[in-house]
Amino acid sequence: MAGNSLPPVNLTDNGRPVLLPNEIECFFLSGVDLLCEDEPNSWFPHLKSGLLILTTHRLLWLPDTAVASSSSASAVHLSSISHIFPNKKSLKSVFASRRIRFQVSPETGSRSVVVTVVVRGKGDFDAFVAKFWENWRGRAWEESEKVASSSSNAVAGAGSASSGSGIYSSDGTVRMVGVSGILRKEQEMWESTDKSLQDAFQDLNALMSKAKEMVMLAEKMRLKLLSGSNSQTNTTNDEEMGSKEEMQELLLSVGIISPVTKESAGALYHQQLSRQLADFVKVPLERSGGIINLIDIYCLFNRARGTELISPDDLLQACSLWEKFDVPIVLRKFDSGVMVIQNKSHSDEEVFTKIKALVMKPDALRAGISPSDAARTLGVAPAMAKEHLLSAESKGILCRDVSPDGFRFYINLFPEIDRDDVYLVKDQGIYPSWVRAIPALG
Amino acid sequence: MQKLGEFKLPHFFNYPPYFTLQPVRDTREKQIQLWKELILDYCKIQKLFVIALEEEFPLFTNTVTERSLTNEAREAFLSALVSEGRAEWMDKGHRKCLILWHRIQDWADILLQFAKDNGLEDGVVTIEEIRFGTESQGTELHGIDRTILNRALKLLEQKGKLVVFKGTSTDDEGIKFSV
Numbered sequence: 038m039a040g041n042s043l044p045p046v047n048l049t050d051n052g053r054p055v056l057l058p059n060e061i062e063c064f065f066l067s068g069v070d071l072l073c074e075d076e077p078n079s080w081f082p083h084l085k086s087g088l089l090i091l092t093t094h095r096l097l098w099l100p101d102t103a104v105a106s107s108s109s110a111s112a113v114h115l116s117s118i119s120h121i122f123p124n125k126k127s128l129k130s131v132f133a134s135r136r137i138r139f140q141v142s143p144e145t146g147s148r149s150v151v152v153t154v155v156v157r158g159k160g161d162f163d164a165f166v167a168k169f170w171e172n173w174r175g176r177a178w179e180e181s182e183k184v185a186s187s188s189s190n191a192v193a194g195a196g197s198a199s200s201g202s203g204i205y206s207s208d209g210t211v212r213m214v215g216v217s218g219i220l221r222k223e224q225e226m227w228e229s230t231d232k233s234l235q236d237a238f239q240d241l242n243a244l245m246s247k248a249k250e251m252v253m254l255a256e257k258m259r260l261k262l263l264s265g266s267n268s269q270t271n272t273t274n275d276e277e278m279g280s281k282e283e284m285q286e287l288l289l290s291v292g293i294i295s296p297v298t299k300e301s302a303g304a305l306y307h308q309q310l311s312r313q314l315a316d317f318v319k320v321p322l323e324r325s326g327g328i329i330n331l332i333d334i335y336c337l338f339n340r341a342r343g344t345e346l347i348s349p350d351d352l353l354q355a356c357s358l359w360e361k362f363d364v365p366i367v368l369r370k371f372d373s374g375v376m377v378i379q380n381k382s383h384s385d386e387e388v389f390t391k392i393k394a395l396v397m398k399p400d401a402l403r404a405g406i407s408p409s410d411a412a413r414t415l416g417v418a419p420a421m422a423k424e425h426l427l428s429a430e431s432k433g434i435l436c437r438d439v440s441p442d443g444f445r446f447y448i449n450l451f452p453e454i455d456r457d458d459v460y461l462v463k464d465q466g467i468y469p470s471w472v473r474a475i476p477a478l479g
Numbered sequence: 480m481q482k483l484g485e486f487k488l489p490h491f492f493n494y495p496p497y498f499t500l501q502p503v504r505d506t507r508e509k510q511i512q513l514w515k516e517l518i519l520d521y522c523k524i525q526k527l528f529v530i531a532l533e534e535e536f537p538l539f540t541n542t543v544t545e546r547s548l549t550n551e552a553r554e555a556f557l558s559a560l561v562s563e564g565r566a567e568w569m570d571k572g573h574r575k576c577l578i579l580w581h582r583i584q585d586w587a588d589i590l591l592q593f594a595k596d597n598g599l600e601d602g603v604v605t606i607e608e609i610r611f612g613t614e615s616q617g618t619e620l621h622g623i624d625r626t627i628l629n630r631a632l633k634l635l636e637q638k639g640k641l642v643v644f645k646g647t648s649t650d651d652e653g654i655k656f657s658v
Contacts, residue, residue: 405495431503436496440546447496451509459489459516472490477481477543 042080042143046097046110054090054097054110059180061218063172064091064165068158071098071113075150080143084108086157091169093177096154115173117141119149124166135162137169310351311358314338318366318378326416327383331356331368331376333418371424372431385428391415392429396448397467402474405438405445483537486524489517498546500555514556519565523580528624529569530557530576569626577626581619586631591640591658593620600658605651 047055056062069089073081085108090097096113120140135156142149156162314334321337322329331352339346347355356368356378365381395414396406412422426446429435435446453468455461462469481488491497491513501507521538522528530536532553539548548556557576560566564582569575581589590609594600597614608614610628615621632654635641641656 433503433505436501436506437499438495438546439499440495445495447494449506450491450494450496451501451506451513454489454491454509454513456509456512456516459491459513460487462490468490471494475490475493477493 041082041108041111042145042147043082043111043113044144046099046112048099048110052099054099056092057094057178059177059218060092060094061177062090062092062215064168065089066091066156066158066160066162066165067101068156069098070155070157071096071111071152072155073150073152078150080145080147081141081150081152082108082111084111089154089156091165091172093172093175096169113141113152114178116176116178117144118173121170121173122151137166307351307354307358310347311355311362312364314352314355315359315362315364315366317341322366322378322380325418325421328377328379328417328421330418330420331378334378371428373424373427375420375424377421377424388415388425389429389432389434392425393434393448396435396446397470399474402448402471403476405447407443407445411446481543483521484525486521492517492541493544495544495546498541498544498548498552500549500552511556511559515560515563515565518556518560518578519580522578526622528578528627530578532557532574532576577624579627583627583630583634586623586627587634587638587640589619590631590635593618594641594656594658599656601656603653603655605646605653607652609654 049055066089068086070086071082071084071089073083084098084100087101087108088099090099095115097110098108098112099110100108118139118141122138122140124137136153138151138153140149140151156165317338318329318334321334325333335349335352338352353368359366359368366378367381368376369379370376391414392411395401395411401410406426408419408423408426411426412419415422415425417425426435430437430446433449433452436449436451438445438447448467448471450468450471453466462472481492497510497513501510518530518538522530532550536553539553541547554573557566557568558573560578561568561576565579567577567579569577593609593615594602594604604612606628609620610623610625611621632641632643636643640658641654643652643654645652
C-alpha cells in the first residue's frame with residue numbers, strides 16, 4: 038500500500054470541500070478511482086470509488102460518504118501535473134470504463150508517477166476531459182497567487198481570518214464558489230464598464246452639480262418671493278412687486294416651475310400663463326401669416342412645454358385674460374365656431390381688400406377661387422383662408438358656388454344686376470368686367 | 480346672346496353662383512327675386528303653365544356652366560312664387576306647380592277683351608274654340624292651360640260676366656258671355 042503524500046482537502050461540517058481563494062468548481066464525476074499503476078509507488082494513494090471534483094486549481098477526490106472508506110479527501114494540484122496523456126480510443130476502451138492518465142509529481146520530491154482516472158459512474162466524460170485540459174492549461178492558480186501576494190501586503194496584520202471555513206477568504210475578500218464565482222466574474226466585468234462610463238460622465242456630473250446650485254438659487258429666490266408676496270403691505274412696494282414679477286417671469290422662461298402653484302393662487306397662475314402664452318405665440322403667429330388656429334397653438338405650446346402640460350380650459354382662460362393686459366393679440370371666434378388667435382393689428386378690411394383684388398382677376402372671374410387659392414395669396418393656412426372667405430361672403434363681397442367641382446367663391450354680382458331690366462349691363466362696373474371675362478357671353 | 484328655345488337668357492344665367500342657393504340673407508333675397516322673374520318670363524315666352532319638380536325643366540340646368548339647381552333650390556324659388564301669388568302648388572307634396580305668369584284676374588281680363596274683340600259680348604263660344612280656335616290664334620289665350628282657363632271662367636262667372644254650360648261632352652263645354 039502506497040503512502041499518501043497528497044495534500045488533504047479540508048471539508049466543511051457538511052462535507053463540502055473548502056476551496057482555495059478564487060478557486061471555482063467546474064466538474065463533478067462520481068464513482069471515480071484514482072490509482073497509480075507504476076512500480077514502485079511510494080506516495081500516490083489508491084483512491085477508490087469517490088467523488089471527483091475538477092476545479093480551476095485542483096482535482097479533488099472525496100470519499101463516497103455512503104461507503105466506509107479508509108481513504109480521506111485528497112487533492113491533486115493541477116500545477117503538479119506535468120503531462121496529460123491524450124485519450125487513445127481502442128477496442129479495449131469501448132468496453133472498459135473510461136479513463137484518462139496524467140503524470141504528476143509530488144511536492145516532496147519523489148519520483149513523478151502516472152495516475153489513471155477511472156470513471157465508473159455516469160457523467161459526460163468527454164466534457165470532463167475537455168475541461169480538464171482547459172483548466173490545466175489555464176493555470177488559474179498563477180493569477181490567484183498574484184492577487185494573493187498583492188492583497189496580502191495590504192491586508193498584512195489585518196487579522197487572522199481563517200483560511201478554512203467561512204465565507205471570507207484569507208485576504209479579506211468574500212469567497213465565491215461555483216455559480217457565485219461565475220456571477221462574480223460578471224460583476225467584475227460590470228464594475229470595470231461602470232468605471233469607464235463614470236469617466237465619460239465626469240462632465241455631466243459637473244453639469245449636474247452646477248444645476249444643483251442653480252436649483253438651490255432658484256429655491257432661495259422662490260422663498261424670497263413667497264415671503265414678499267405674503268406681506269403685501271403698502272403700495273410703495275410697487276417697485277418691489279414689479280421686479281418680483283420680473284423674477285417670476287424669468288424663472289418661468291428658464292423653465293423652472295412657477296413659485297406659485299395653481300391651487301394656491303389660481304388667478305396668478307393664469308396670469309402668468311397668459312403672459313407666457315402671449316410670448317410664445319409670437320413666432321408661430323408670424324409664420325402663419327398673422328392668424329392661427331387655436332387648436333394649433335394648443336398643440337405647439339404643449340409640445341414646447343414638454344411636461345407641465347396645460348389643459349384646453351387653461352388655454353382658453355389664458356387667452357381671455359389678454360383683454361386685461363396690453364398684449365398685441367386677441368382670441369377671435371368665427372361664425373362657424375372656429376377659434377383663432379390673431380394680431381390686434383390684423384385688419385379684416387385689409388384681408389377683404391386682398392380677397393376682392395384676387396377675385397376680380399380674369400381667371401377668378403371665370404372660375405372663382407378656392408380656399409387654397411386664397412391661402413396662397415393671403416399667406417395663411419387653407420383652413421384660415423376659408424374662414425376669411427366665409428366672412429367675406431357674409432359681408433356680401435363674395436358668393437359661393439357649390440358643385441361637383443368643389444366649393445368655390447366668386448365676386449358677388451347680385452347687387453349689380455338690375456332687377457327691372459335683367460338684360461341691362463352698364464359700361465362700367467363689376468358686372469361688365471365679369472361679362473367681358475366670360476368667353477361664352479362674348 | 481344665349482337662348483333657351485325662344486327665350487333670351489340674361490348674362491347672369493352663366494354666373495355659377497346663380498345656381499347655388501346662397502346662404503347670406505341679402506344675397507339670397509336678390510337671387511330669389513331674379514329667379515322668380517326668370518321663371519315667369521321663361522314660362523310666358525314658352526307658354527308653359529306647369530312645372531313638375533321631378534321632371535327635367537330646361538331653365539333649371541345650364542349646360543354651358545354645367546350647373547343645375549338642387550331640389551332644395553327649386554322648391555325654394557317656386558315657393559317664393561307661390562307666396563307672391565304668381566304660382567300655385569297643385570298637390571300637397573309640392574311636386575307640381577301651376578305657374579301664373581298672368582294672374583287669374585289678368586286672364587279674366589284677357590278673356591273679356593277677347594270677347595269684345597270678337598264681338599262675343601252676348602255670344603256663345605266653346606272652350607275648345609277659345610283654346611285652339613282660329614280667333615284665339617296669335618293671342619295669349621291660344622293654348623291656355625285648362626286649369627287656368629277654368630279658374631278664370633269661374634272668376635268671371637262669379638262676377639256675372641258669363642255663364643258656363645256643359646255640353647254633351649267636355650269638348651262641347653261652352654260659354655255664354657253677358658258682358
